[in-house]
Amino acid sequence: xKSIITYTTPKKFSDTFKxxxxxxxxxxxxxxxxxxxxxxxxxxxxxxxYEEKITxxxxxxxxxxLNYIKLIGSxxxxxxxxxxxxxxxWSYSYKRNLTISFILYVLLIALSTSYIVSSYNTKNTLTIxxxxxxAVSLFFITEYKHIITISIFISIVFLLxxxxxxxxxxxxxxxxxxxLVIGIFLISLSRFNYFYKSQNFIKIKELEEKNIEIExxxxxxxxILNFVAHDLRNPLNNIEALSNLMVLSENNNxxxxxxxxxxxxxxxIINDLLIGVKSNSNYxxxxxxxxxxxxxxxxxxxxxxxxxxxxxxKKNMVNINPSKLERVIDNxxxxxxxxxxxxxxxxxxxxxxxxxxxIKIEDFxxxxxxxxxxxxxxxxxxxxxxxxxxxKSTGLGLHISKKIIEEHQGQLLMTSEENKGTxxxxxxxxx
Numbered sequence: 164x165k166s167i168i169t170y171t172t173p174k175k176f177s178d179t180f181k182x183x184x185x186x187x188x189x190x191x192x193x194x195x196x197x198x199x200x201x202x203x204x205x206x207x208x209x210x211x212x213y214e215e216k217i218t219x220x221x222x223x224x225x226x227x228x229l230n231y232i233k234l235i236g237s238x239x240x241x242x243x244x245x246x247x248x249x250x251x252x253w254s255y256s257y258k259r260n261l262t263i264s265f266i267l268y269v270l271l272i273a274l275s276t277s278y279i280v281s282s283y284n285t286k287n288t289l290t291i292x293x294x295x296x297x298a299v300s301l302f303f304i305t306e307y308k309h310i311i312t313i314s315i316f317i318s319i320v321f322l323l324x325x326x327x328x329x330x331x332x333x334x335x336x337x338x339x340x341x342x343l344v345i346g347i348f349l350i351s352l353s354r355f356n357y358f359y360k361s362q363n364f365i366k367i368k369e370l371e372e373k374n375i376e377i378e379x380x381x382x383x384x385x386x387i388l389n390f391v392a393h394d395l396r397n398p399l400n401n402i403e404a405l406s407n408l409m410v411l412s413e414n415n416n417x418x419x420x421x422x423x424x425x426x427x428x429x430x431x432i433i434n435d436l437l438i439g440v441k442s443n444s445n446y447x448x449x450x451x452x453x454x455x456x457x458x459x460x461x462x463x464x465x466x467x468x469x470x471x472x473x474x475x476x477k478k479n480m481v482n483i484n485p486s487k488l489e490r491v492i493d494n495x496x497x498x499x500x501x502x503x504x505x506x507x508x509x510x511x512x513x514x515x516x517x518x519x520x521x522i523k524i525e526d527f528x529x530x531x532x533x534x535x536x537x538x539x540x541x542x543x544x545x546x547x548x549x550x551x552x553x554x555k556s557t558g559l560g561l562h563i564s565k566k567i568i569e570e571h572q573g574q575l576l577m578t579s580e581e582n583k584g585t586x587x588x589x590x591x592x593x594x
Contacts, residue, residue, distance in 0.1 A: 170357070240268065262305075266313055314346040315346070321345070395429075406423035451480075455511060481571075483571055492522075494560045498585075503584070504528065507527045511523070519592055520593055521589070523588050528551075540575070575588070
């Protein structure tokens with residue numbers, strides 16, 4: 164309890180927290196002064212409507228005067244707080260002083276109302292005063308020294324009001340005890356509020372700092388990966404070119420063929436890694452029918468496999484990064500070829516709904532066993548298998564493909580049945 168009462172925001176965050184709660188306090192001043200002004204106007208209207216009955220109230224004149232004070236005071240504070248919110252040159256000290264002035268104003272108004280309503284004996288009713296104390300404690304964030312000063316001031320005013328009242332000594336003594344208790348209550352509740360909001364603010368700031376650090380590390384990682392991959396691809400290109408020359412010049416050179424295949428696989432791994440870290444900012448409005456037709460023609464020029472493309476769509480314009488989507492389609496077609504026989508076709512179908520476009524790529528190969536299906540989209544997935552001709556799997560392809568589609572606000576779905584084939588569906592929002 165003592166640690167909460169004397170708690171101060173750690174130095175690292177104290178200045179930022181002060182600026183934060185100074186702005187928040189001014190907004191609360193504006194809100195509460197507007198509410199107080201509206202309540203006062205309503206009270207005045209009721210007074211005009213029922214003037215004959217209300218004027219018979221014993222303390223009518225005092226309440227009438229107090230109502231005008233509330234009306235003028237709340238309007239002034241509403242005006243000042245509105246100016247403070249709009250002005251950029253109000254310093255922390257100006258905002259703090261306006262907030263403290265409003266807190267004192269609210270407490271004095273609440274005390275005066277309770278004092279008058281209770282016929283000048285505050286032990287009879289403290290409801291309005293307590294409402295003011297609770298409102299001040301919960302709505303405003305104040306430093307330890309400020310709330311102590313406010314509490315001492317309001318307690319002194321309370322005790323002075325008791326001392327000038329024509330009541331018995333016993334009642335004065337009880338009122339004095341009540342005043343001190345309310346002062347302590349005001350300090351305690353205010354400090355709890357300060358502690359809670361300070362702790363919450365610190366957590367948010369620490370989280371922001373961690374996010375900035377993660378962003379920085381992620382950028383560094385991508386830069387390093389791009390640099391390393393770029394430098395690796397050049398020697399791999401040379402190895403692949405030289406090994407292909409050896410294959411051409413010497414038939415049945417298994418070692419050269421193995422070198423060429425390994426170099427090609429290493430390049431594919433590098434390309435998969437790079438496509439995962441490339442910026443996704445190069446969006447373009449793309450006709451998917453034309454895009455898929457182009458990809459199909461490229462594959463037909465490089466493979467003897469029958470690839471069928473059917474367009475059922477009426478709308479197919481999408482905002483995409485064309486090179487990334489091509490990488491996804493290439494990867495899915497490559498998988499279909501890898502896991503199906505040469506005489507089996509691969510089908511691509513394009514269709515659309517009212518808001519989405521759908522690309523289905525289907526093969527009729529060996530399919531994926533049920534126990535492996537749950538992990539196929541994981542990074543470095545253990546579900547990777549050799550192709551029908553011994554092709555190796557890195558466990559990256561489907562993971563990166565799913566990531567790319569999700570970056571485009573789409574979905575990558577899969578259904579597969581062992582020995583019957585696999586159906587991969589890409590769903591993208593229409594432009």
